[in-house]
Amino acid sequence: MNMAGNDRVKGENIIAQARGFGADIAGIARVADLKDSPSHWFSEIMPDFEGVGTHPSDRKKRGIVQWPKGAKSAIVIGVGHPRSQPEIDWWIDSSGKGNTPGNQRLMDVIGKLADWLEHKTDIRCFKLPYNIEKGGIYLKDAAVLAGLGCIGMNNLVITPQYGPRQRIRVMLVNAELPSTGSMDFDPCTGCEMPCHKVCPQQAFNHPVYSQAAYGRETLPGRTGVYDRFRCNEQMLIDEANVEAMDSDKKEGVVQRVKYCRRCEMACPVGNGS
Numbered sequence: 001m002n003m004a005g006n007d008r009v010k011g012e013n014i015i016a017q018a019r020g021f022g023a024d025i026a027g028i029a030r031v032a033d034l035k036d037s038p039s040h041w042f043s044e045i046m047p048d049f050e051g052v053g054t055h056p057s058d059r060k061k062r063g064i065v066q067w068p069k070g071a072k073s074a075i076v077i078g079v080g081h082p083r084s085q086p087e088i089d090w091w092i093d094s095s096g097k098g099n100t101p102g103n104q105r106l107m108d109v110i111g112k113l114a115d116w117l118e119h120k121t122d123i124r125c126f127k128l129p130y131n132i133e134k135g136g137i138y139l140k141d142a143a144v145l146a147g148l149g150c151i152g153m154n155n156l157v158i159t160p161q162y163g164p165r166q167r168i169r170v171m172l173v174n175a176e177l178p179s180t181g182s183m184d185f186d187p188c189t190g191c192e193m194p195c196h197k198v199c200p201q202q203a204f205n206h207p208v209y210s211q212a213a214y215g216r217e218t219l220p221g222r223t224g225v226y227d228r229f230r231c232n233e234q235m236l237i238d239e240a241n242v243e244a245m246d247s248d249k250k251e252g253v254v255q256r257v258k259y260c261r262r263c264e265m266a267c268p269v270g271n272g273s
């Protein structure tokens, strides 16, 4: 580890290396910008939420990010989840890390990138878990600020390459790196919004958040119509329809859940993915 190494390892090298380790897309955001991003301020004022994917918390409220001391930049990576490979999004209840094959790949890339950076430089890496309650941050905001895409009307990150069909992971570092974002990209304006029409729970049919109540223009689902309680209802249905499958890791039979992705699959952006 050495300072000369820091000088040689520029942001573009880090992104190229992330791709070399298996990321499909990658970018960099500033932590100072992330702290002021929509999900981070929204989490302070919106009602507490407990549902699929949340964890117990000893804090007063779930969803509040605990930033690692000294973190200055976020390296954001994404892995495409194309329609032709639904299995990489299946949730596998097994003893392996990551649960979905896509998440395993993301964790693998982050691990290799952290090892490479810490070997080449004296930059310190903070590998983050997915859940906020366990130390994560809001990934969609990070992806947007890193210039990977925009937030779509389906409340998901939309990228030119994959539409909403990718998954994101973030690693923080204690070095100031130049941001690669944001991107001038908005495929939703003028779209007939098949993502809304296809939802089995009508999770986009009614206003849930308003500019008047929250004092912000940027709201979940862009216009404030995304209802995460309704989406959670579908996730519970999906979990009840759990299937048994043979594991290829000598674990015998494991359980898999195919969570709803209708609002992803209906989006025409990134067609071909």
Ligand code: SF4
Pocket: 152, 153, 154, 158, 187, 188, 189, 191, 192, 193, 194, 195, 196, 266, 267, 268, 269
């Ligand atoms: S279907 Fe249309 S409105 Fe919905 S996320 Fe895709 S581009 Fe945006």
Ligand code: SF4
Pocket: 198, 199, 200, 201, 202, 203, 230, 231, 232, 234, 235, 260, 261, 262, 263, 264
């Ligand atoms: S994941 Fe399914 S239930 Fe949830 S908002 Fe999208 S279409 Fe609706």
